[in-house]
Amino acid sequence: MDLAASAVPVEAPTVPGNRGIWVGILCELSEFALMFLAWAWFRHVHPDDFHAGPAMLNAGAGIANTVVMLTSGYLAVRAVLAIRRGDGIAARNWLIATLCGGLAFLLIKAFEFRWNIEHGVVGTGNSFVAMYYYLTFNHLVHVVWGCLGLIWAILRAQFGAYSAADHEGLEAAVLYWHATDLAWIVIFPLLYVLH
Template sequence: MSMPYAESIAVPEDHDFRSRGRVPGNNGIWVGIFCVLVEFLLLFIVYFVAKAHHPEAFESGPDKLVTLAGVTITMLLLTSGYCMVKAVESIRRDASVTAFRWIALAFLLGCGYPLVKYFEIRWNIAHGIDGETGIFYTVYYYLTLNHLVHVFWGLLGLGWVALRTSRGSYSSRDYSGLEAAAVYWHTTDVIWLVIFPFFYVLR
């Protein structure tokens, strides 16, 4: 007796089928991301208000900053974000060793940001550029250092998920913690992509 047609169809148990309609990460991380986005929205409003009242300062301000530092930070964060994409992709295939390597690389690249920022600030101060030099630089330091704080939080998250991945805590069936760290890390990337042209490019 032949098997009914409906029963003869094998349903693939791939990740895409199981995760269809699922929100990446977890609810907690999205609440945190919402708060971060609101915070920076307010800071960007401050930027535009200050620029409207002091257009000359914001037109000449970027000339004294080291554009190469901003470009380097941008490349580090984007490359690090790409590594986290590959890490999530790997854990979906249950390739935990590969995922760990991608997370470790993302962490190392991410650590390059505070290192570059440290030398950039040293160069700025050596050339008389600090928070009291003018309104442009006050806003610049406030926004970029605030962003750096969130990057530190992101690096702690990457370190934590790297440790858990090395212990086999994630699999293709349960990797929301890893995905949450990746989503937060991508958020810091997106915010920096707004900050970078505001201070290093636009006049």
């Protein structure tokens, strides 16, 4: 008996999303890695600024945004699970919920920036504050891009572009969203917790 002929073909595991999104995520995470190195350098050179820095910030806003990012990441996972079951309507609804989380992040961040200005937390003369704005504005831009990707995926889901067998674009949007979550999970303790 020829064992090779009787073997059941095994499909190679597939990587979620597509190559393009993985290149984008690699670029995003590389950019943030360089920013984290800059943060470490400035912390080393200006330890007093970084020791006093977290007390200057609105910790409640940082905590709220962390909860929002983690919750929206969970909602994004639910969208992928729904489309893998072939439930396009549920996937779209989970994506809409994820987008609402992204919009909530942006609103909280706008409130926080306004609070900062009212309390004199401006980016001049203090290396911690400068790094705070550098990291958070960069992250904010990535959240906006993530929201735009989610809107695109929502529209495609609305018009039935995704199925259980073909949902690469939905996965790509979710993967980008998770990369943005990951960046925030590092930013939060660096800016709001570590003294």
